[in-house]
Each structure stands twice: as structure tokens, then as C-alpha cells.
Amino acid sequence: MIELVALIPIALLGGILGLDVVSFPQAMISRPLVASTLAGALIGQSASGLLLGAALELIALETLPFGASRYPEWGSASVVGGAIFASHPSHPAGAMTLATLSALATTWIGGWTMVKLRERNAVWAGHRRDALEAGARGSVVSLQLMGMTADFLRGAALTVLAYALLAPLAAACISLWSVDARVSRCFVVGLAASVAGGAAWKLFHSTTGARWFFVGGLGLGLFMLFLR
């Protein structure tokens, strides 16, 4: 059973990282590589957090925050995934699969909550339309602060609810997991790397000479892998 007190740091981290995705300061502490590691560090297992963060980062390469497009919210989701994976430090069979699944489910809901928040921001701006048209300083500043506060609360609430719901579910599923640990992990990583490969093609296929740089890098990467 998850203790309520233990949820507070996770909620705060989720709120801060959810805020970083768009509102403040967009320093990319919300990227899975960082966010999942920080969540792992909260549990006392930063290396486990990094391991999951690397897998999630491969998937997140596909969903970059272009303009007004709708994209999944990785900050809070990576906290949920990282905390779940780090809670099973021996990395039993299914732990990485279920942590990744939890993060992906949360990132999906997180993207939806961001859209709702943006709609709410428009409503709040509408309520202040006359004041904004009159150039009222207080209205401009308060609208900005209100949006950021709501975004922080959105991230914190999403993280705590997702973690409270998904962590016990993941623990229960791990106890019933029947597929071999290495095969399970290969399935997750294979999927993540496939998504990353597809994302790289989308991003760089129109860049002159990029395919040769990729082939050269792949040769170098494989060479270093087999040297290790």
C-alpha cells in the first residue's frame, strides 16, 4: 500500500517537471532521460531511473513540441514510469515493460490534460478581455501566473493519481509475469529503438548527406558495441 506521505515528493517532482514541458522554463528537465532519473533518485535508485529514462527517451524522440501541435506530456509521465521501475530495484521480469507502459499511458493522458489547460487559459483570458484590451498590467501578469500555477497543479495531480493507480497494478502484474526477463526487456527496447529509428528518419531524411552520417555513426556504434 502506498503511503500518502511518500506521494508528496513524487507529486512535487511531477508538478515541476510538468511545468517545464511548456510553461516554465522549458530547460528540458522534463525529458525522460532527466525526469525518470530524478524520479529514480527520489526512490534511492537513480541508476534504475536512468535505465528506464533511456528507453523512454528513445520513444520521446518522435514527439517533439512543435508549435501548436498536440503532443504527449513526458515530464509527469517519466516521473511515474521512473518511480515504478525504481521501486523494483532487482528489475524482475516485466518491471521495465510495465513501467514503460505506465509512462506511455500517463503521457497520453498528460497530453490530453495539456489541451484542456490551454482551453482553460483561453477561458480565463476571455474573462479578462476588457482589462487586457485596456492594457491593464495586473491582468496580463495574473493571467500568466494563473496559467503557470494551473500547469503545476495539473502535473502534480496527474503524477500522483497515475502513480497511486499504476504502481500497485504494476506490482500485481509483476507477480503474475510469465515471459522471460530478458525477452521482456528486449521487447521494450526493440520497440523503443524502432520508434527512435523512425523518428530519426522523419527528422533528418531531408537533410543533405544525413543518411551517410547515419550509416557512418551506425558503423561506429556497432564497432564500439562489439568492442565492449
Add this chain to the structure above:
Amino acid sequence: MTAAALLTRQAPELPTRTRIAMFVRLLAIQGSWNYETLLGNGIGFCIEPALRLLPGGIHTPAFHAALARESRYFNAHPYLASVAVGALARAELDGESPERIERFRTALCGPLGSVGDRLVWAGWLPFCSLASLALFGLGARTLSVVGFFLVAYNVGHFALRIWGLNTGWTHGLRVASALGNPVLRRGPQQIGRLAALATGIAIPLALGRIIGPGRNLIGILLVAVAIGALVIVRLHGRVEGWRLSLVLLTAFALFSVIR
């Protein structure tokens, strides 16, 4: 003396305190992002410290008119919006006509959005991410991987915001010429090539480290990844890879738990 140097010389001094306040606010420029005015309120929020320098301060019709004007619809890449903030602050303090400022705002939206997207979202961010994953795959410690990513990414991030604010302020309404900067014009191509190189290095190394000891499956896995990536490329525009992953992982989890 070059035209650029002449412009720099003519730019009035922006007090350090105002400059810092504008920079800090730039970090929160998307705080009230919405589907109607997009970045609009954020632009007004960031320019407001500079508008306090208008003759008479914050209780004048000129201040209110300028703030209202600057808080209307605006769209740009959040980092490169700093160019607009600097240029618009300069234009307001120079007493440019409202019509000219409105035309300038409209003209600036497109270029600042597309250049920023290509340079940052499609270039710098994936490059830093993939370079960090390569470092991770090479066995670097947790702090080194995370530290490298945050420092590398944010050196570019903060430099771009600071450059944008200074350039916008220096050039005012003539800032379009500054957008021809070689970093903005050729940067996306060069960073794209480096990111492609980093992708090739990072994917096999990261796979190797995540799978861990007993990597006899790695050959089969690399072939599977190549096929998987091809499928995702073929499905481009119809289904996103992360959604596909969600469905496949759910099916795999159900299979493993129920059987």
C-alpha cells in the same frame, strides 16, 4: 563604420535590471499559452518591464495602449520569441506608430516560428538527446549522462534567448536582417547531420546497455529494430510510434500475465 555597428551604437541603453527582468520573464513566455492568442499574453508579460520606461511610467495612456497592443495574438518559437520581445520593446520605446508595430508583429510570426522549430526542436534537442544516449551507451555514470544533456542543451537554449533579446533590442524594427545570421540559416542542416551521426552511434550502444549482460540476442534485436523502424516510417502520417508502442506493450503485458 558598418550599418550593423551604426545600429548598435544608436541603440539606447536598456537598464540591466530591466534586461534581467525581461530575460527571466522570457522563460515563462508560454505560461498562459492558449488556442486563441497563443503566445500573445506572454509577449505583453515579457515586454512590460521595458514599457515601464515610457515617459510617465505605468499610469499613462501610452503605457496601457502599448501593453494592450503587445498582448494580442502572437505566434513564434518560444526561444526565438526573444527576438520579437527585444525588437518590440525597442519599437515601443522609440515611439514607432501603432500601425507600423502591428505590421511588424504580423510579419515576424512566421519566420520566428519556422526557424526556431528547425533549429531547436528538429535539430538541437534531438542532437543533445542522442549524444547523451550515446554517452549512456558507452557506460557513463548517471550524473555524467544527465549533466551532459542538461548543460549541452541549455548552453544552446540560454545563448539563443540572450542573443535574441539583445539582437531584437539592438536592431528594433530592422531585426529581419539579423535573422540571416549563419547559425539560423545553416545551423539546422549542420546540426541535422551531427544528429544523424549521433543516432547511428546511440541506438546500438543504448540497446546494448539497457539489455545488459548476456547480449547474445543483440544481433537478432538489431535486425528487428531495423524492420520495426521501417514499418514506423511506412506508417508515417497514419499512426504514431508511441501510440503503436502503447498498444503492443499492452498486448504483450496481457499475454504475459494471463497465459
